[in-house]
Amino acid sequence: MRRRDLLRMIGATAGGAAMYQAMSSLGLATESPFRGTPTLHGAPRGASVLVLGAGIAGMVAAYELRQAGYQVQVLEYNRRPGGRNWSLRGGDSFTELGGFTQHCRFDDGLYLNPGPWRLPYHHRGILSYCKKLGVALEPFVQVNYNAYLHSADAFGGKPQRYREIHADYRGHVAELLAKSTQQGQLDQSVSKEDQERLLESLRQWGALDKRFVYTRGEASSNRRGYDRDAGGGLTAKPLPSTPLQLKDVLGSRLWQHLVDSEIYEFQTTLFQPVGGMGRIGEAFGRELKGVIRYGAKVTAILQDERGVSVTYEDADIPGATQTASAQWCVCTIPLSILGQLPLNVSPAMADAIAAVPYAASVKVGLQFKRRFWEEDEQIYGGMTYTDLPIANISYPSTGFHGGKGVLLGAYMWGKDAYEFTAMAPEERVRKAVEYGSRIHPQYREEFENGIAVGWHRSPFTLGCFAAWSDDMRERHYDNLCRLDGRIVLAGEHASYLPAWQEGAVTSALDAIERLHRRATGGIV
């Protein structure tokens, strides 16, 4: 019996769920650490959990533990749910360490996601909560063949269209390998039959001509674009374009940006919540109304054999110290902050907390009077890459053909991010406009207002995300994640998916399953 006959039979007799089980066992389904919505139940009578932080990890933990019957309370520093899941919209304010307060002046419907902004199709945990909580999703355009690759030192500083570098690099690679094949240089490693197939495939894949050359003509222009597009009537014969030479493509180093959209986390289909990433946090916040105490700054976490006691300052009652207690604690406070708090955990966990540095990152959102990238340059969504300090310009994946628009005008890491974080916010915005205008000269005329978040000055994270190295992970990761007495940590920092919300979700689910097992007397 063939595999598909078997599957058909299973489907016909036992239904879709059984079929899916069978598909999994036959290797048609990918294995995911997200094993579906947890089915925790039977919390011990009166069992209570204190969750620290109302970011994604904290709210997933609180949501599921409540479902399982635990008494749950969440303490959150900010005045809103979500943590790094956050959209800045017109009317919002943000005060960073150092005292700068920015007031967002975006028009209605426009936003910047200072933190996460993309959801990959395989991040099944966070996607399942979007579904469960009714957060509508729309495609996020990552790669745009008509956006630019730019280097200040290549092609006289003139931005190249992604499609040109993409097609030309591939075309030249295909031509070189076709040549090697035809010259018999692959005879040792590839059978004659496969060489024939390889040549045929390279011609198609690389847009080579009949002689296996990548050159000006219909084949290459049908990838890289035309000097004049095809149209209708008597004046519309297309005009082919001329490929760049291999040495110019290689020398430009613009090929560095060709892999971005191939990476597992950036492959299509990517999503964004309609209205901003913050919609997820807001939806969790609604579910946990009354459970989350906002404006609560945790100052110490202490546990003993019977429970966990947390002291915090209520932003509405300055100076006074409050206490919250529970039998268990799920702590999602970023390590950068947690490491500075009194906390009685094992030396191994304390070492782990202290070991992991936080990455620097800056995002700048810029509002423009008109969507010139669409109107003038036919760029709808996607990203431009540049070696200027702004690194990226990302165009909105929604609201096409609307009036005003907000660009992600800089998305920076490393050294440049530190430099920008050190500037006053308005200076970051000014610089982003200045650099961006070298790619889009329309910036000067069309810019209206901007907002800039430097994550190392964010009082609720002191950095962007836990920057694990392989060595650190080897030494500290398991110690960080292990249930320590009555405390378990969760968050992107307690995952193999740093910086991703999916890390927060899967980490929280893993943590509460172990906590639940221990709370119900099982072995962890």
Added chain:
Amino acid sequence: MRRRDLLRMIGATAGGAAMYQAMSSLGLATESPFRGTPTLHGAPRGASVLVLGAGIAGMVAAYELRQAGYQVQVLEYNRRPGGRNWSLRGGDSFTELGGFTQHCRFDDGLYLNPGPWRLPYHHRGILSYCKKLGVALEPFVQVNYNAYLHSADAFGGKPQRYREIHADYRGHVAELLAKSTQQGQLDQSVSKEDQERLLESLRQWGALDKRFVYTRGEASSNRRGYDRDAGGGLTAKPLPSTPLQLKDVLGSRLWQHLVDSEIYEFQTTLFQPVGGMGRIGEAFGRELKGVIRYGAKVTAILQDERGVSVTYEDADIPGATQTASAQWCVCTIPLSILGQLPLNVSPAMADAIAAVPYAASVKVGLQFKRRFWEEDEQIYGGMTYTDLPIANISYPSTGFHGGKGVLLGAYMWGKDAYEFTAMAPEERVRKAVEYGSRIHPQYREEFENGIAVGWHRSPFTLGCFAAWSDDMRERHYDNLCRLDGRIVLAGEHASYLPAWQEGAVTSALDAIERLHRRATGGIV
């Protein structure tokens, strides 16, 4: 002065439009046959135009000629505007040649676009009308790394994820070329310096390891996916997957499908109108309310020195023949039908009309009880390719995580399309379900209803689109497009963009500009 300084100066002093002019002349803007909304004005007093067909070409012509001051009437065979721009929704009926009538039973909000379904970013004409008429656009997901490539004869008939074939083909190509480079086989054609750059780029681009080998590990899995995805907590270390061997990838011929999304017309960003492609035709129909006479079947077109006279049958008054007249005629009737009508044009145009065959195509829409492709297989939008007769399965790019869904269950060309067209519609649907279930076994359980359009049985087109060959174009294209007395043809068939709505738009604009020049006494 550097290019960008010049541009900056122009922008600062003369504004965005001048800047764009300058960008064009510096080669930063692509040339398009769409030169913006036409600015025809000054129609001669009382000048009139009869437009045949209320598809995109006819409606663009009518819309613009009215703006220019012409008296315009449109005759349309169907009871709706749009022609091939068309969405079938629940409650719609469609009767094809041969007498079969199908009643669409899709749930609210679901649809099939039997004709065009995608809008490329560089189709500036049709996009500009979407903007002008307020037709909202959303991204159309063409390539989906998690959809399947399938061959009945490869990998035991088991569908492969796009990301696997995509990454493995590229990885092996990169490894082979890296080897050739390292063995000095490129010394004749590539400088030493460029060979170094090439190696560096191949490693990154092809996901090779440190020894330039494409093999199981973090690099390759970060493209092709993992056996077990990364997650959070203590049980979530990712497990790398094992690449396919080169010979298996080549032998499967699945590499044929890797170029589809690279082709100029299928590159990101692609769009679809929110609610179905038919929204464009419907919007034009609203603009031309009172101008279009529906249910009018043209039976003859005759011109003399003073004008054009068209006879037609009104579907509401069977048997009676009506006449409509005007000074000029823009005829957008497909050549497959036009060639069968009495029409007094030059022999050259008549030959052209007779010369071009129409392509066969079939689309099948299938409604399912649940979106199992999303729930079970994490496929959101995009397409699966197969060598089964159905050729493609396309997943909706919108309504993610909703309840029911409509798949494009077959999108066929050539021989298979002829065979399916010959079947009764319900048989086409049955076959599409049967073939599709070899890729998605859930079909059997979840299928609800379907609808199938075979374009050669469409009474208003008798085929899908004008299938020009290079030879035909050489001999006939200009003769087809030339103004013939008082008649000019327009439509995708009179363009270098057959089958695309942009061909219809640019063809119509080109045609009416020439018509207007002649009508106002200019030279054509």
